[in-house]
Amino acid sequence: MKNSNLTGYGLALGGSLVCVGGASHPHGPMDSVEGHVIGMLEDPTWVPTHSIAMLGTALIAASLIGLVRSGVRPAQVAPFLMVAAVGAVLATIEYIPHIAAKLELDALKAGEPAPITRTHEVLAAYSGPVFGFGSALLALVVAITATRRRSLWALVAIPGVVGGVAGGLAVPLLLVTRDVQMTLLFPGVAGVAVFYILLGIGVARGAAPSTPEPDEARTEDLPTPTGSPVPAPA
Numbered sequence: 581m582k583n584s585n586l587t588g589y590g591l592a593l594g595g596s597l598v599c600v601g602g603a604s605h606p607h608g609p610m611d612s613v614e615g616h617v618i619g620m621l622e623d624p625t626w627v628p629t630h631s632i633a634m635l636g637t638a639l640i641a642a643s644l645i646g647l648v649r650s651g652v653r654p655a656q657v658a659p660f661l662m663v664a665a666v667g668a669v670l671a672t673i674e675y676i677p678h679i680a681a682k683l684e685l686d687a688l689k690a691g692e693p694a695p696i697t698r699t700h701e702v703l704a705a706y707s708g709p710v711f712g713f714g715s716a717l718l719a720l721v722v723a724i725t726a727t728r729r730r731s732l733w734a735l736v737a738i739p740g741v742v743g744g745v746a747g748g749l750a751v752p753l754l755l756v757t758r759d760v761q762m763t764l765l766f767p768g769v770a771g772v773a774v775f776y777i778l779l780g781i782g783v784a785r786g787a788a789p790s791t792p793e794p795d796e797a798r799t800e801d802l803p804t805p806t807g808s809p810v811p812a813p814a
Contacts, residue, residue, distance in 0.1 A: 588784025590643030595776035597636025634675035641668035660718045667711030674703040704751045712748025743771020
């Protein structure tokens with residue numbers, strides 16, 4: 581199977597899993613940030629939904645790194661792929677204390693220290709913006725550098741840009757303002773996930789940034805039986 585197919589399918593599957601996890605994400609009361617968090621932690625779906633989303637984010641990270649390592653074309657997309665990949669890796673790591681915060685439910689209810697939850701908040705303050713804004717930038721660059729069906733890729737970029745900006749702002753604004761209404765920005769990750777699904781399909785079909793295959797080596801780089809280079813065709 582071609583490298584582009586593997587990375588493309590990985591992006592599409594990863595985005596799909598993030599959508600599934602997000603769609604079944606628990607909801608909490610909107611009276612306060614603390615009450616909102618406690619309400620969600622009390623929901624039995626907290627662990628499975630976030631585990632699904634974590635797996636999807638890890639697949640996105642691995643696929644983006646695979647594209648970069650394989651020599652993505654056009655080359656100017658590579659730095660933006662790497663930024664988004666770093667964000668996806670950080671987001672994957674952040675899911676660990678995010679899920680484990682369930683263990684501190686009683687402590688949060690009693691107003692006691694909750695170090696796992698605080699660790700989750702600190703990591704999310706970095707991973708959210710890097711993954712969100714990084715994905716938004718990647719969506720823009722993919723649309724701008726597209727050589728075919730540019731109008732289509734401009735449409736594909738919209739959920740990535742809108743969702744990425746919303747997701748990137750969510751945690752910083754929530755931590756600074758302590759306004760529970762800022763949690764309404766979190767569903768922006770669904771837009772990012774949709775973008776990666778569509779990007780993955782495009783990569784697998786060869787209609788988006790892709791990777792060169794081994795058999796695409798230039799003729800002049802192939803050795804002859806005597807060890808001399810084959811002359812490049814005129």
